[in-house]
Amino acid sequence: MSKLFESVTVGRHTLQNRLAMAPMTRSRAQADGTPGDMTAEYYSQRASVGLIVTEGTQPSEDGQGYLFTPGIYTDAHVAGWKKVTDAVHAKGARIFFQLMHAGRMSHPDNTPHHRQGVAPSAIAPGAGMFTLKGMQDIPVPRALATDEVRQTIADFRFAAKRAIEAGADGVELHGANAYLIQQFFAPSANTRTDAYGGSIENRARFAIELAQAVAEEVGADRMAIRLSPGATLWGIDEGEEGPDLYRYLIAELDKLGLAYVHIMHQGDDALLADIRKLWRGALVLNRPGRPREQVGSDVASGLAEVESYGQMALANPDFVERLKANAPMNEADRGSYFGGGAQGYIDYPALAA
Template identity: 75%
Template sequence: MTSVFLPVRMGNHTLQNRLVMAPMTRSRAQFDGTPGQLASEYYAQRADLGLIVTEGTQPSDDGQGYLMTPGIYTDAHVAGWRAITSAVHARGGRLFIQLMHAGRMSHPDNTPHHRQGVAPSAIAPGTPMFTAKGMQDIPTPRALTTEEVRQTIADFRHAARRAIEAGADGVEIHGANAYLVHQFLAPSANTRTDEYGGSIENHARFAIEVATAIADDIGADRTAIRLSPGTTMWGIDEGAEGPDLYRYLVAELDKLGLAYLHLMHLGNEPLLADLRERWTQALILNRPGRAREQIGDDVASGLADLEAYGQMVLANPDFITRLKTDAPMNTADHNTFFGGSAQGYVDYPALTEAVSA
C-alpha cells in the first residue's frame, strides 16, 4: 500500500498522494444551487487526500436532476464555491469540481425553471426519482435539437470557466452513471439521426466536443472526464458495440492531453487493460465496493496512477491517517447520505476525537 502515499504528477499539479475522494451527491445545497454553509468544512476535512472530486454540479438550469444539488454558473454559485476551494487550499488540498448535466435523469419539480428534462432522444429512463412531493416517475424528456446540443456544450464551457473563477484546480466532466454525456453514448438513450447519433463516432461526438470546448477555454491540464463502461443503470444499454465505443472514445480523448481519465470499473478486465493502453495521462480507477485490504493494489500493479474511494472517505475525514496507522474506519450512515445538515456530513469523528471521547 505504500505506493499510494507517494506524490504523483497530474497535469500541472503535483498531488501529495495517490488517493482520491470520489464524487458523491449529498443534496445539501441551497435552493438556488449555491453550496450549503457546511460544504467548506465537509471538503476541507478531507483535504489530505491527493485530490478531491466534488459532488456533481450542474452547469445550467436544464442540467439539474436532483433536489438541492449545487450549480456553478451564477455569481452566487461562484462565491459559494470560492469559500470551499479556499478552505481546501488552506489545508494543502486540490479540488476539481465535477460538472454533471443530469439530462433525462431529472424531474420538473426539482429544477429552478420546472421544465421538462432534456436528453439526446425523447426516451424516458423508466425509473422514479425523489422530489419534494416524494417519489415520482421521471417523465419522458424532450429531445435536444442539434442547435441546442451545441448550446449545451457552450453551457459546459461556461460552467468550467466559472469553476476556475471560483478557485477550483480543474473540472471533471461527468460522462458516467446514466447522465447526459453517458446518454449520448448509449443506443438505448440516443436514437438520433444527426451527427450526434448512429455510428460509434457520432455517439462519442458529444463527449469529445464537451471536453474539447472546456480544454480550449481553461486548459487541458485543468480538464478531466469520468466514464463508466458497462453501466446498465436507469435504462442505459451500451449494446454490443459498447467496448469498441470506449476504445475509440478514450483514444480520441487522449489526444487532447487532459489532466486525467477517471474510470468507474465494473469488472471487464480486458477492456480496462485496453483503455489503460490507450490512455497516456493520469488514470484514476474507482472499483465500487473495493475492500480496504485491496487499497493500493491497482497503483502497485501499474493499472492505475491513482485510486478513488467514496463511502470510506465520506465516513472518515482522516481517511489517510487511518490507512497509515491501520486504525479502524467509521461506518458510513446510509440514512444521512442525502439532505439534512451536519449529521452524517461533518460530524464523523476523527481518530483524535474518538480517543478523547
C-alpha cells in the same frame, strides 16, 4: 501501500498523495444551487487526500436533476464555492469540480425553471425520482435539437470558466452513471439520426466536442472526464458495441492531453487493460466496494496513478491517516447520504476523537 502516500503529477498539478475522494451527491446546497454553509467544512475535513472531486455540479438550469444539488453558473455559486476551494487549499489538497448534466434523469419539480428534462432522445429512463412531493415517475424528456446540443456544450464551457473563477484546480466532466454524456453513448437512450447518433463515432461525438471546448476554455491539463463503461443504471444499455465505443473515445481523448481519465470500473478487465494501453495520461481508478485489503493494489501494480474512494472517504474525514495507521474505518450512514444537516455530513469522528 506505501506508494499511495507518494506525490504524483496529474495535469499541471502535483498531488500530495495518490488518493482521491470520488464525487458523491450529498444534496445539501441551498435552493438556488449555492453550496450550503457546511460544505466548506465537509470538504476541508477530507482534504488529506491528494485530490478531491466534488459532487456533481450542474452547468445550467437544464442540467439539474436532483433536489438541492449545487450549480456553478451564477455569481452566487462562484462566491459559495470560493469558500470551499479556499478551505481545501489550506489543507494542501487539489479540488476539481465535477460538471454534471443530469439529462433525462431529472424532474421538472426539482429544477429552477420547472421545465421538461432534456436528453439525446425523447425516451424516459423508466425510473422514479424524489421530489418535495415525494417519489414521482421521471417524465419523458425533450430531445435536444442539434443546435441545442451545441448550446449545451457552450453551457459546460461557461461553467468550467466559472469553476476556475471560484478557485477550482480543474473540472471533471461527468460522463458516467447514466447522466447526459453516457445517455449519448447508449442506443437505449440515443436514437438520433443527426451527427450525434447512430455510429460509434457519432455517439461519442458529444463527449469529444465537449472535452475539446472545455480544454480550450480552461486548459486541457486542468480538465478530466469520468466514465463508467458498461454501467446499466436507469435504462442505460450501451449494447454489444459499448466496449468499442470506449476504445474509440479514449483514443480520441488521449489526443487532447487531459489531466486524467477517471474510470469507475464495472468489471470488464479486458476493456480496462485496453484503456490503460490507449490512455497515456494519468488514470484515476475507482472500484466500487473495493475491500480494505486491496487498497493501494492498482497504484502498486502501475495500473493507475491514483485510486479514488467514495464511502470510505465520506465516512472518514481522516481517511489517509487511518490507512497509514492501519486503523479501523467508520461505517458510512446510508440514511444521511442525501439531504439533511450536519449529521452524517460533518460529524463523523476522527481518530483523534
